[in-house]
Amino acid sequence: MNYKSISMPRKAKMKNSVSPTTAQALGSLIKSARDIMRKDKGLNGELDRLPLLTWIMFLKFLDDLELQREEEAKLAGKKFRSAIEPPYRWRDWALSPQGATGEELLAFINQDECTRPDGKRGPGLFAYLRGLTSSNGDDRRTVIATVFKGVDNRMRSGYLLRDVVNKVAGIHFSSSDELHTLGSLYESMLREMRDAAGDSGEFYTPRPLVRFMVEVTDPQLGESVLDPAAGTGGFLVEAFNHMSRQLKTVGDRKTLQEKSLFGGEPKSLPYLLCQMNLLLHGLDAPQIDPNNSLRFKLSEIGEKDRVDVILTNPPFGGEEEKGIQGNFPEDKQTSETALLFLQLIMRKLRKTSSAGKQLARAAVVVPDGILAGDGVCARIKEELLKEFNLHTILRLPGGVFAPYTGIPTNVLFFDRSGPTREVWFYEHPLPLDRKTYTKTAPLTFEEFSPCFEWWKNRIDSPQAWRVTSDSVKASAYYLDIKNPSFRAEDSSIRVTDKTAHLAENLSKLELEAIPFLKQNVWREFEATESSNWESIRLGDVLIEAGQEEQVSLEQSYRMVGVRLAGEGPFLRETKLGSELSATKLNRLSTGFFIYSRLFAWRGAFGIVPPELDNCYVSNEFPTYRLRDDRILPEFLRLYFSRPLVWQAVEKKCQGTTKASRNRFKEEFLFDMIISVPKKSVQLEIIQVSNRAWSLANSVHSLAAKFSALSLDALAEVYRGKL
Secondary structure (H helix, E strand, O other): OHHOOOOOOOOOOOOOOOOOOOHHHHHHHHHHHHHHHOOOOOOOOHHHHHHHHHHHHHHHHHHHHHEEEEEEHHOOOOOOOOOOOOOOHHHOOOOOOOOOOOOHHHHHHHEEEEEEOOOOOOOHHHHHHOOOOOOOOHHHHHHHHHHHHOOOOOOOHHHHHHHHHHHHHHOOOOOHHHHHHHHHHHHHHHHHHHHHHHOOOOOOHHHHHHHHHHHHHHHOOOOOEEEEOOOOOOOHHHHHHHHHOOOHHHHHHHHHHHHHEEEOOOOOOHHHHHHHHHHHHHOOOOOOOOOOHHOHHHOOOOHHEEEEEEOOOOOOEOOHHHHHHHHHHHHHOOEEEEHHHHHHHHHHHHOOOOOOOOOEEEEEEEHHHHHOOOOOOOHHHHHHHHHOOOEEEEOOOOOOOOOOOOOOEEEEEOOOOOOOEEEEEEEEOOOOOOOOOOOOOOOOOHHHHHHHHHHOOOOOOEEEEEEEHHHHHHOOOOOOOOOOOOOOOOOOOOHHHHHHHHHHHHHHHHHHHHHHHOOOOHHEEEEEEEEHHHHEEEEOEEEEEOOOEEOOOOOOEEEEEEEEOOEEEEEEEEHHHOOOOOOOEOOOOOOEEOOOOOHHHOOOOOEOOHHHHOOEEEOOOOOEEOOOOOOOOOHHHHHHHOOOHHHHHHHHHHOOOOOHHHHHHHHHHHOOEEEEOOHHHHHHHHHHHHHHHHHHHHHHOOOOOHHOOOOHHHHHHHHOOO
């Protein structure tokens, strides 16, 4: 049976039925509605406009769906009760172009109590919708209530709002084909939403990657699929589409609709978008938990709470509060959100499989930091390899998540088939005609074709290699393993093992490092800075710090200086007090922000590292600590490591002599205004920058070793390349 014939309720003949909206007309109506919203002073960008358009479309879609079901119930001689009752249904207040407008419309939508369209006093629209319950057994009422608990109407003009409502009233959700068209259009709107949300720390998984993860994980009808960090529902929509192709009976459809797809999303805006996304793709009552998926104690999650398939891209770089961390084993507690989600995913996979079902399995997007991490991270990976079969790690190239983040990412594929014996790595290559993915040249699904073929018949290749679990264990569960493949121009070339090893590693590191080294990390992030970054005057967050001490002639002092070009503090020398000209010194602590008055214009700023704790500086090095956590110390260090900042500093320096001309006074520092993103974005900038420096140092180290080799050996390795 064709899915389209059963995926939506059959359309009953309705009096005064309207013609379906064509794709062209639909696009035009949506564009007109968005143009109207741009005129309203209460809305600021797509982050405001798209949610408003979504809840209006949500109510229109729901009413059209209920009209169909009401007609079907009449034909079957059954009673039908709407999830939303009069006069709060779309048809009661929105359908007529001459309906309430201006202040009357705003009052009906926004106020807790108002005069309703039927002329009686009662709850306003949002107040009514938020109070719905599933007391009559209709789960849609709970879904609606949860959706509208996180929704606000920010439009200030009731007249413009009426114009938007009238535009949406022209869209008719009356057939499967039209829903498919609207679903595609809605996805394009979500992409714009993702572009707008990228600067607020929300990074969404590209649809080609989602589709690949779903295809190789292959969820089957009758299995339960979970995304505990659902976002706007991309994984669940793709899983729904995948399982829809397996439908054969009405019973199959009931299984898909009621027992197959589950998610969690605590943020109100993604939750709303997720609900609408799933509804538009044909899921009648999405089962999305509006609370934090990490709120349950891990030890209390039993087999009844487990699922067959988990597909997700959990948030990483964020921090969870102590109360959430307490839900996890003592030796695996961490503030890193991605590590907590990885533990939850492991716990939520079903231990036993039902007859005819595959073993429980997961596909999870993680950053490079998890593959390389030690401590708590290593202990979690140890459990993963001992309790699960981590059969594949897909290594993704830079730019897959462009333009939202440049953090290198991977996909972990694991299942319940027993402990890991070997891990396959597959390195997804960039297309030959580009150096990275971009917003205008993104990842495509067709690029995964070679990986699909390899997935069915695994062999070592330039893109694929494997390591044993014993070797991973011996390396303290280090999984950030680079591609060992090295192909010389001429396979007959004989090279020493040492030369080949160095050539291999230098070649790979250069390929990985160059995109980082060419990228201006700050420029990438500030391209989306806009008004979401907070402007902070440094004088409001810096407090003078350090313990001033009188110099003792017999005591030894470890004296600190600050390198130029943003390289930060270093141990300059150790001297007796009798050898110092200063009579007082400032004692440092880890995390202090210091700079050189004389060389600030050349980038002599930095943060005191742990190894310089309890060292000293003279009063030529002003010393401060941060008043609060709006700015992370490492973020401030990176900010002052930028040549652009040194140029601004240099312009402030003045004086009649060379020395005084170069001095940077504290008042200049205090008056500086810097733009600061929220903590999760600060952490991401720190991670990307640290990764770039790590790669640069590795390349530099290997290049130095290469220079020590004979010219004959180099010529042998690079024959035909010089």
